[in-house]
Amino acid sequence: MLESLSKGIQSLITRFAGTGKLTEENVKDALREVRLALLEADVNLGVTRAFIERVKTRAMGKEVIEGVNPGQMMVKVIHDELTQLMGGPDAEPIKFAGGGPTVILMAGLQGAGKTTTCGKLAALIRKKHEKSVLLVAADLQRPAAVEQLKVLGAQLGMPVHTETGMTPPSVCERAVARAKAERIDVVILDTAGRLHVDDALMTEVAEVSRRTQPHEVFLVCDAMTGQDAVNSAKAFNDRLPLTGVILTKLDGDARGGAALSVREVTGKPIRFVGLGEKLDKFDVFHPARMADRILGMGDVVSLVEKAQEVIDERTARAQAEKMFKGTFSLDDFLRLLQQVRKMGSMKDILGMIPGLGAQMANMPLDEREFTRSEAIILSMTPLERLEPDVLSNSRRARVARGAGVTLEQVNDLMRSFKEMKKQFGELRKMGVFGKLMDPTKGLQKDKEKELMRMQEAGVNLLDMQQVKAWRQFSGQKAREDARKQRKRR
Amino acid sequence: MFGKLTAALKEGLRKTKEKILGGIRAILPFGRDLDADLVDQLEEHLYSADIGPRTVGKIMEAVRAAWKNRTIKTTDECFAFLKAHVKGILSGESTALRRAASGPTVVLVAGVNGTGKTTSIAKIANRLKKDGPVILAAGDTFRAAASEQLALWADRIGVRLIRQDKGADPAAVAFDAVEAALSSKAAWLVIDTAGRLHTQENLMAELDKVKRIIRKRIPDAPHETLLVLDATTGQNAISQAVEFGKVLDLTGLVLTKLDGTAKGGAIIGIRDQVKIPVKFVGVGEKVDDLETFDPDGFVEALFETPETKG
Numbered sequence: 001m002l003e004s005l006s007k008g009i010q011s012l013i014t015r016f017a018g019t020g021k022l023t024e025e026n027v028k029d030a031l032r033e034v035r036l037a038l039l040e041a042d043v044n045l046g047v048t049r050a051f052i053e054r055v056k057t058r059a060m061g062k063e064v065i066e067g068v069n070p071g072q073m074m075v076k077v078i079h080d081e082l083t084q085l086m087g088g089p090d091a092e093p094i095k096f097a098g099g100g101p102t103v104i105l106m107a108g109l110q111g112a113g114k115t116t117t118c119g120k121l122a123a124l125i126r127k128k129h130e131k132s133v134l135l136v137a138a139d140l141q142r143p144a145a146v147e148q149l150k151v152l153g154a155q156l157g158m159p160v161h162t163e164t165g166m167t168p169p170s171v172c173e174r175a176v177a178r179a180k181a182e183r184i185d186v187v188i189l190d191t192a193g194r195l196h197v198d199d200a201l202m203t204e205v206a207e208v209s210r211r212t213q214p215h216e217v218f219l220v221c222d223a224m225t226g227q228d229a230v231n232s233a234k235a236f237n238d239r240l241p242l243t244g245v246i247l248t249k250l251d252g253d254a255r256g257g258a259a260l261s262v263r264e265v266t267g268k269p270i271r272f273v274g275l276g277e278k279l280d281k282f283d284v285f286h287p288a289r290m291a292d293r294i295l296g297m298g299d300v301v302s303l304v305e306k307a308q309e310v311i312d313e314r315t316a317r318a319q320a321e322k323m324f325k326g327t328f329s330l331d332d333f334l335r336l337l338q339q340v341r342k343m344g345s346m347k348d349i350l351g352m353i354p355g356l357g358a359q360m361a362n363m364p365l366d367e368r369e370f371t372r373s374e375a376i377i378l379s380m381t382p383l384e385r386l387e388p389d390v391l392s393n394s395r396r397a398r399v400a401r402g403a404g405v406t407l408e409q410v411n412d413l414m415r416s417f418k419e420m421k422k423q424f425g426e427l428r429k430m431g432v433f434g435k436l437m438d439p440t441k442g443l444q445k446d447k448e449k450e451l452m453r454m455q456e457a458g459v460n461l462l463d464m465q466q467v468k469a470w471r472q473f474s475g476q477k478a479r480e481d482a483r484k485q486r487k488r489r
Numbered sequence: 490m491f492g493k494l495t496a497a498l499k500e501g502l503r504k505t506k507e508k509i510l511g512g513i514r515a516i517l518p519f520g521r522d523l524d525a526d527l528v529d530q531l532e533e534h535l536y537s538a539d540i541g542p543r544t545v546g547k548i549m550e551a552v553r554a555a556w557k558n559r560t561i562k563t564t565d566e567c568f569a570f571l572k573a574h575v576k577g578i579l580s581g582e583s584t585a586l587r588r589a590a591s592g593p594t595v596v597l598v599a600g601v602n603g604t605g606k607t608t609s610i611a612k613i614a615n616r617l618k619k620d621g622p623v624i625l626a627a628g629d630t631f632r633a634a635a636s637e638q639l640a641l642w643a644d645r646i647g648v649r650l651i652r653q654d655k656g657a658d659p660a661a662v663a664f665d666a667v668e669a670a671l672s673s674k675a676a677w678l679v680i681d682t683a684g685r686l687h688t689q690e691n692l693m694a695e696l697d698k699v700k701r702i703i704r705k706r707i708p709d710a711p712h713e714t715l716l717v718l719d720a721t722t723g724q725n726a727i728s729q730a731v732e733f734g735k736v737l738d739l740t741g742l743v744l745t746k747l748d749g750t751a752k753g754g755a756i757i758g759i760r761d762q763v764k765i766p767v768k769f770v771g772v773g774e775k776v777d778d779l780e781t782f783d784p785d786g787f788v789e790a791l792f793e794t795p796e797t798k799g
Contacts, residue, residue, distance in 0.1 A: 036542050042723030045537040110746065110774075111603025111719060115633075141774070144638035151633035151655075195748065222603065226539040226723025226755065249602060252686040254725040277602070277631070 027059050030074060041294050043257035044230045047264045055081050082291035085260060087269040092244070094125065094271075095215050101134075101179035102186045103212050107205050107240060108220035109232055110193030113248035115145060117220050117274055118190045119152035120282035121246075124272075126158075131185035136161045136175040138168040138208065141192035141201075149190055156279065159184070168192070169207040176212050189214070196235030206239045216243045218271065221262055223250045229258040230265045237266040244271035247285065251276045255294050328421055330385040334377045337370055375403040376413050388414065517564035523556055527564065531571075538754030541724050544761040548574055572792040578757055579784040582766040587712045587740065593624075593670040595678045595703055595710035599696055599737060600717035601729055602684030605745035607635065609717050609771055610681050611642035612779035613743075618648055621676025626666030627652035628659040628699065629683040639681055646776060649673075659683065659695060660702040667706045680711070687732030697736050715768065717743045720755050730763040741768035744782070748772045756787070 031052050038048045059077050096102045104121070106114050122133040135153050137160060139145035146162050153160035161175040172189050179187045191208060194201035209217060219236050221229065236242060245262050250273045259270055270290070275281040377385060379402030384391055391399070391414065393407075400407045516530045517523075531552070535545040551574055555561045561570045588594050596613070600606050607629065614623045625643050627636035627650060636652045643650035651666040663680055670678040682699065685692035703710045714737045718726050733739060744756060747770045756767055767782040 039536055040542045040724055042725070045533055109721065111605055113603055142638070143641035144634040147637045148632070148634035155633075195746075222719075222722075224601070224719075224722045224725040226721060226726075227537050228539065228721050229723075232721075249686065251688070252601065252725065253688050253728055254723075258723070 027056060031056060034078060038257060041255035041257035042226050044227050044261035047261045079291050082294060083287045086263050086287035086290055092269055092271060097215050101176060101184055103176055103214040104216045105189045105209055105214040106218050106220055107191050107236060108193060112220045112222045113274055114193060114220045115148050115190050117246055117248060118188050119156060119279050120274060122158055122188055123156055123279045124282055125186055133186045133188060134159050134161055134175060134179045134184045136172055136187060136189045138172050138189050139192040140168055168204060169211050172208045173211045196232040202239050209240050217241055219245045221245055221247055221258060223247050223256040223258060224254040225258040229261045233262040234265045242266055242268045244269050246272045248274035250274060257294055259290055330377050330388055333417055337373055372405055373413050376405060376410055379403040517568050519565060521564045523562060523564060523567055539723055540754040541758035544758040575757055576788045578761045579788060584766055584768045584782050589712050593675045593678045594712045595707060596713040596715060597680045597711035598715050598717060599682045599733055600684060601686050604717045604719040605771060606684060606717045607638050607681055609743050609745055610679050611646060612776055614648050614679050615646045615776045617677045623648040623677040624666060624670045624675045625650045626662055626680040628662050628681045630655055630657045630659050630662060631683040660698045663699045664702050667703055687729050693736045700737060713740045714738055715741050715743050717745060720744050720747045726755055726759055727762045730759060730765060739765050741766055743769045745771035
C-alpha cells in the first residue's frame with residue numbers, strides 16, 4: 001500500500017509514453033491517480049484538491065514543451081509544485097536574538113516527540129552555532145516528563161531548569177530571567193503536549209508565549225499524522241505566533257503527507273526533521289527531498305551529499321581509478337567497506353536510492369556481516385590482499401581460523417569480492433557507479449544534473465537497462481529518430 | 490443501546506460524528522433522491538475522516554453498485570446502507586481480554602513512539618486490578634524517564650512494578666516480571682515495551698526476544714498482545730499493524746487519543762485492512778479514561794442522528 005504513489009506515477013509515465021503531448025483527457029486520468037496517491041500519503045483532502053487544481057493549470061499551460069517526454073514533464077510539474085508548496089529550495093536558519101537570550105518555544109500534541117526534539121535541537125544549536133543552551137521543563141502534565149528532560153540534559157551536559165509548585169508560564173518566565181543572569185545564549189521551552197481542542201491548555205501555552213516573547217515558536221508535528229493534521233496545525237497557529245514546524249519520526253515509512261497539509265494551512269515553513277531516536281538524528285528540512293518522499297522517488301541527492309561528507313576525496317579518486325582499471329584489491333575493498341559504514345547504517349544508504357527503498361524496507365541487512373568481512377580481510381597477509389588468487393584452500397583455512405569464522409564464510413566473501421570486481425567492470429562501461437561513489441566526478445555540474453533528471457523521471461539508477469533506456473530516450477538522436485518514425489507513419 | 494459507551498467516549502465520538510456523519514447528513518439530506526454529485530461528495534467526506542483510500546474505495550464501490558441496481562434510491566436509504574456496511578466491517582470478534590487457563594494472564598503492549606503506550610498500560614492496569622492482583626513490567630528501558638513515568642502511575646493506581654535500570658535488556662525485565670508474577674500468584678502481568686518504529690529491524694527483533702523469553706516460563710503467554718495506535722495517525726496506522734503483526738501475534742488494538750478531534754474513522758479503515766479487533770479506546774488523560782470497545786455501540790453512536798437521539 002505504501003508504494004501506491006510511486007506506482008501511480010509510474011503508470012502515469014507509461015500512459016504518456018506513447019503520446020506526444022498532454023491532453024486534457026490524459027492529464028485528468030493521471031491526476032486522479034495522483035489524487036488518490038496523495039490521500040494515501042495522508043495529505044489532507046482540501047489540500048489535495050487545491051494541489052491537483054494547481055497542477056492541472058500548470059500542466060495544461062504553456063510550460064509543456066513539445067518534444068519532451070510528457071510523462072517526465074508531468075512528474076516534473078508535480079514535483080516542482082510539491083517542492084514549491086513546502087517552501088522554496090532552502091530552509092531558513094534559526095533567528096537568534098541580537099542581545100540577551102534567544103527564546104525558543106516548543107509546542108504540539110501529545111506524543112509528537114517534543115521533549116526528544118528539544119534535546120536534539122539543543123544539541124544542534126550547540127554544535128552548529130556554538131551557543132550555550134538552557135533546557136526548560138515546562139511540561140508539568142505528563143508524569144516524569146520533567147525527569148525525561150533532566151536525563152536528556154545530563155546526556156548532553158546542559159543545564160535543565162525545573163521548578164515545582166508553579167504554573168508553566170511562571171516557570172518559563174523565570175527560566176528566561178535565569179538565562180539572562182547567567183548569560184546563557186538560548187532557552188528552549190519544553191511545554192506539555194496538548195490537544196488543540198483543550199481550551200484551558202491552549203490558553204496556558206499562549207500565556208507562556210506572551211510572557212516570554214519567544215524568537216522562534218516551533219510546532220512539533222508527527223510525520224505520521226493523518227487528515228486531522230490541518231485542524232491541529234491551524235489551532236496552534238491561531239493561538240501562537242508560530243515561526244516554523246518540526247516534523248518528527250520521519251525515519252519510519254510514513255510518506256509524511258502531513259508535511260504538506262501543515263505547511264499549507266499555517267503558511268509556516270517546515271524547518272527541521274527528526275530522523276531517529278538518537279540525539280544527532282536531526283536535520284534541516286529539504287523541501288525537494290520531502291517531495292521525493294511523498295512521491296516515493298527516493299533521495300539520490302541526499303546520498304550524494306552524505307557520501308561527499310565522509311569520503312576523503314583523494315582516497316575516493318584513487319579507489320575509483322582502481323575500480324575502473326580492474327586492479328581493485330582486497331585492501332581497497334576493506335577501505336570501501338569502512339567508508340560505507342561511516343556513512344551510516346547500510347539500510348539508510350540503500351533506502352535513499354530510488355527504486356530500492358521499498359525492497360530495502362523489508363530486507364534485513366546484517367550489519368554484522370561487515371564486521372565479519374573486516375575480520376576476514378584483516379586476517380590475510382598483504383600479498384593475499386593484493387593478489388587474492390594466491391588464496392589456496394589451506395591459506396583460506398588459516399584465514400578462517402584467524403578471523404574466527406568458518407571456511408564457508410571466507411569462500412562467501414571471496415565470491416562476493418569477485419562478483420563485485422566483475423560488476424565494477426560493467427559499471428565502468430555505464431559510468432554510473434562512478435558518479436555515486438566518486439565525488440570528484442559525481443559533483444561535476446552537468447553530470448549531477450543528469451543524475452537529478454534521471455531521478456525526476458523515476459529511473460532506477462541501479463538498473464542498467466533503465467539508465468541506458470533513459471539515456472537513449474533523452475538523447476537528441478533518440479528524439480530525432482522518434483520524429484522520423486512518426487513522419488513515416 | 491450504547492451499552493458500555495460512557496459520556497466521555499460519546500464526547501470523543503461526538504466530534505468524530507460531526508466530522509464523518511455531521512458532514513454526511515449535510516450531504517445526504519433527508520428525503521432526497523441520490524445523484525452523482527451527492528455520491529461524489531460522500532466519497533470525499535469519507536476520505537477526510539481518515540478512513541483511508543482503500544476502505545473508502547471499497548465502501549463507495551458498494552454504494553455505487555447498490556445505487557446503480559436501484560437497491561438504494563434516496564439519501565435515507567443510502568445513509569442506512571452506509572451504516573449497515575460500516576457495521577459489517579466492525580462487527581465480529583469479541584473485544585474481551587483472553588484469560589490464561591491457570592496462573593497469571595500476560596498482556597504484552599507494543600507500539601510506535603508517542604502513541605500512548607505507558608498511559609494506556611496504566612489505564613488497563615487500573616481496570617484489571619478489580620479482577621485480581623496486577624504486576625506491571627517497565628520494559629521501556631530506552632526512553633529517558635520511561636520507567637519513572639510508569640512508576641508514578643503504578644504508585645497512583647496501587648499496583649506492583651518490576652523495573653531495572655535504564656538501558657537494561659527489556660527481555661530480562663520481562664523475565665523478572667514473569668518470575669514475580671508466578672511466585673506472587675498475580676492474576677495479571679502487563680508488560681510495557683519501548684516505542685519503536687516498525688521499520689527498525691533490530692528493535693523489532695528485540696520484541697520477538699521479549700516474547701520468546703516470556704514463553705520460556707509460561708508457554709502459552711502472552712495471552713494478549715496489544716498494539717497501541719494513535720487515532721490521529723493516518724494511513725501509516727495500517728502499516729504499523731501489519732509490521733508489528735509480523736513479529737508479534739497481535740490479539741487486539743488499543744486506539745488512543747480518541748478524544749479531541751481525533752478521528753474514529755481510522756477504526757473503520759484499520760478494521761477493514763487488518764483483521765484485528767479493537768479492544769480498548771483511550772478517551773482522555775485521566776486513569777479511567779479508557780473504554781472497552783463496543784463495535785455495535787460505536788456504529789450506533791456514529792450514525793446517531795438528531796431524530797433518533799430522543
